[in-house]
């Protein structure tokens with residue numbers, strides 16, 4: 001018997017009781033905090049820089065709270081070891097698509113087949129952004145020359161423009177997608193109203209540029225000179241002359257942020273008056 005005990009000790013048999021105790025502790029935590037009806041969330045990385053995923057993570061404990069209570073991260077090549085695109089409720093797609101890369105084209109088509117809601121996360125997925133300037137000719141894939149926003153290859157449900165997109169907007173869209181899929185009728189209606197402008201953006205265009213402000217705001221007599229466009233431009237391509245925005249074409253990276261931020265591009269009277277209620281609801285969800 002003494003020999004048996006000594007062999008168990010040498011082989012690590014002694015460590016078993018604490019392990020059992022740990023398992024019991026985990027079970028106990030699960031019982032005190034039941035989690036049901038989580039949605040399946042995925043991050044699909046196309047031709048992007050991972051900055052959009054960093055923006056997701058920049059929600060800090062808010063992101064952890066979402067993963068605790070509202071969404072399971074079922075796919076993310078950066079964060080989890082799942083190799084193939086699974087069924088998802090919401091796919092956050094980052095980056096544009098290189099149409100000379102067969103695998104990328106197949107991946108985006110597969111994403112559309114597997115996801116109930118496809119979100120273009122960031123300006124590369126929405127508008128092409130900096131990849132609009134790709135011309136190929138670089139080693140070791142000189143033929144990789146054409147990059148398209150995902151909306152040119154598949155139907156996209158929601159846009160979250162921005163380079164990078166704001167962490168708050170990503171958080172809000174994720175919470176609203178949860179309410180849309182799992183909420184009661186009232187919550188579903190509110191989530192639908194919240195998401196509508198971002199769905200309208202997805203229907204509107206796959207190109208983003210300072211010229212959107214020129215064509216659809218300034219030249220329509222809608223500009224009020226508020227300066228929001230200049231504040232939203234990540235490369236400071238917009239200055240204000242005589243109270244009106246001027247774009248420097250050579251600096252513009254075609255991210256579409258300025259049009260998305262402009263209060264005269266779309267002004268949703270269904271949502272803006274509910275700003276406080278929406279803010280309180282999101283804060284409550286993340287408590």
Ligand code: SF4
Pocket residue numbers: 213217218222223224225226227228229230244245261262263264265
């Ligand atoms: S954000 Fe819109 S309304 Fe405001 S200055 Fe720019 S173009 Fe004009």
Ligand code: SF4
Pocket residue numbers: 208209210232233234235236237238247251252253254255256257258259
């Ligand atoms: S002007 Fe600035 S914000 Fe507007 S599309 Fe160009 S880079 Fe983006």
